[in-house]
Amino acid sequence: xxxxxxxxxxxxxxxxxxxxxxxxxxxxxxxxxxxxxxxxxxxxxxxxxxxxxxxxxxxxxxxxxxxxxxxxxxxxxxxxxxxxxxxxxxxxxxxxxxxxxxxxxxxxxxxxxxxxxxxxxxxxxxxxxxxxxxxxxxxxxxxxxxxxxxxxxxxxxxxxxxxxxxxxxxxxxxxxxxxxxxxxxxxxxxxxxxxxxxxxxxxxxxxxxxxxxxxxxxxxxxxxxxxxxxxxxxxxxxxxxxxxxxxxxxxxxxxxxxxxxxxxxxxxxxxxxxxxxxxxxxxxxxxxxxxxxxxxxxxxxxxxxxxxxxxxxxxxxxxxxxxxxxxxxxxxxxxxxxxxxxxxxxxxxxxxxxxxxxxxxxxxxxxxxxxxxxxxxxxxxxxxxxxxxxxxxxxxxxxxxxxxxxxxxxxxxxxxxxxxxxxxxx
Numbered sequence: 001x002x003x004x005x006x007x008x009x010x011x012x013x014x015x016x017x018x019x020x021x022x023x024x025x026x027x028x029x030x031x032x033x034x035x036x037x038x039x040x041x042x043x044x045x046x047x048x049x050x051x052x053x054x055x056x057x058x059x060x061x062x063x064x065x066x067x068x069x070x071x072x073x074x075x076x077x078x079x080x081x082x083x084x085x086x087x088x089x090x091x092x093x094x095x096x097x098x099x100x101x102x103x104x105x106x107x108x109x110x111x112x113x114x115x116x117x118x119x120x121x122x123x124x125x126x127x128x129x130x131x132x133x134x135x136x137x138x139x140x141x142x143x144x145x146x147x148x149x150x151x152x153x154x155x156x157x158x159x160x161x162x163x164x165x166x167x168x169x170x171x172x173x174x175x176x177x178x179x180x181x182x183x184x185x186x187x188x189x190x191x192x193x194x195x196x197x198x199x200x201x202x203x204x205x206x207x208x209x210x211x212x213x214x215x216x217x218x219x220x221x222x223x224x225x226x227x228x229x230x231x232x233x234x235x236x237x238x239x240x241x242x243x244x245x246x247x248x249x250x251x252x253x254x255x256x257x258x259x260x261x262x263x264x265x266x267x268x269x270x271x272x273x274x275x276x277x278x279x280x281x282x283x284x285x286x287x288x289x290x291x292x293x294x295x296x297x298x299x300x301x302x303x304x305x306x307x308x309x310x311x312x313x314x315x316x317x318x319x320x321x322x323x324x325x326x327x328x329x330x331x332x333x334x335x336x337x338x339x340x341x342x343x344x345x346x347x348x349x350x351x352x353x354x355x356x357x358x359x360x361x362x363x364x365x366x367x368x369x370x371x372x373x374x375x376x377x378x379x380x381x382x383x384x385x386x387x388x389x390x391x392x393x394x395x396x397x398x399x400x401x402x403x404x405x406x407x408x409x410x411x412x413x414x415x416x417x418x419x420x421x422x423x424x425x426x
Contacts, residue, residue: 141348203233232261332367378401
């Protein structure tokens with residue numbers, strides 16, 4: 001074992017497994033020394049660097065992985081580097097969406113280079129052995145870990161869900177580190193892979209009314225601004241039922257967008273927080289926060305553009321579930337989208353197929369909304385709407401689209417529908 005001062009000298013192409021801070025098993029040493037190919041070596045080098053940074057003591061096997069492939073140059077380049085070096089996934093990851101090229105090329109004036117990057121992305125993840133699910137909610141269907149399972153998930157909505165709601169164990173992986181885990185089958189043991197690091201450190205007293213997923217998302221955004229490096233424990237004062245998967249999904253997505261929160265607890269609801277003692281490990285909270293209705297109303301006001309004419313409504317960040325599609329169908333029956341408004345619902349192909357088989361697609365299509373699978377809001381296919389104002393029920397959607405030049409008013413679903421019909425938002 002080397003001294004700490006020698007750690008970073010071991011991570012180049014010629015790094016030797018006998019001189020790293022993380023203790024490696026024989027097979028891991030062979031991967032690091034290049035005996036399993038150049039691509040696998042590069043993946044292991046990255047994980048050793050990550051483990052060294054966080055002072056991991058060893059690598060541990062992972063049983064599931066999810067990669068937020070993003071369809072952007074950096075992530076695609078990394079995957080190409082690995083697969084061109086002979087790498088293939090030991091633990092095949094599910095994948096985030098990029099965008100549905102054939103379906104959406106006509107929506108916006110995308111360039112040949114943007115289309116080519118998307119095709120490159122699809123091709124290289126296929127060659128490395130990924131499961132091309134193109135969905136940002138794998139934890140709800142298709143890649144659902146069990147309690148205590150060690151996994152490597154990247155994706156801002158997925159990581160807090162698998163940790164908090166399912167009780168599986170994943171650090172807040174990047175797309176490149178998650179892919180490295182998929183290739184090698186291991187991850188450095190640090191952070192949330194230890195039970196003691198999963199305890200709560202901040203008590204969040206929730207006095208606000210939480211009536212639907214929108215309210216949970218707005219609470220997540222508000223708390224994420226203040227939580228810092230704490231692990232929040234939510235105490236729901238006025239909530240008397242079990243949260244739906246969509247409500248928990250929205251909470252984690254926004255916690256991990258306005259902040260960096262891969263783990264939370266809800267007293268009496270999530271598996272590692274049956275009571276205060278279990279949630280905090282018998283230690284008093286280091287910080288406290290109160291959430292009231294006025295805080296959520298103020299948050300909406302701060303995040304939203306002012307009222308006026310709109311050019312689009314965009315739902316599905318994270319991807320809408322089958323149950324959300326059913327809810328939408330019931331709300332829009334007999335209504336019609338304004339001719340100046342494009343109404344988009346981003347979802348998974350299986351949710352669309354289930355809705356079609358179950359007879360709910362007709363009402364949505366008659367309303368004038370369009371269901372789009374395999375697609376993320378943070379992609380070039382939406383550029384035709386940039387410079388205008390949209391409406392969404394997702395602060396995360398607003399955050400990513402605003403960086404690309406499209407501003408949003410944030411409203412609950414009923415108000416999104418109303419704005420679509422009127423062509424403007426109050």
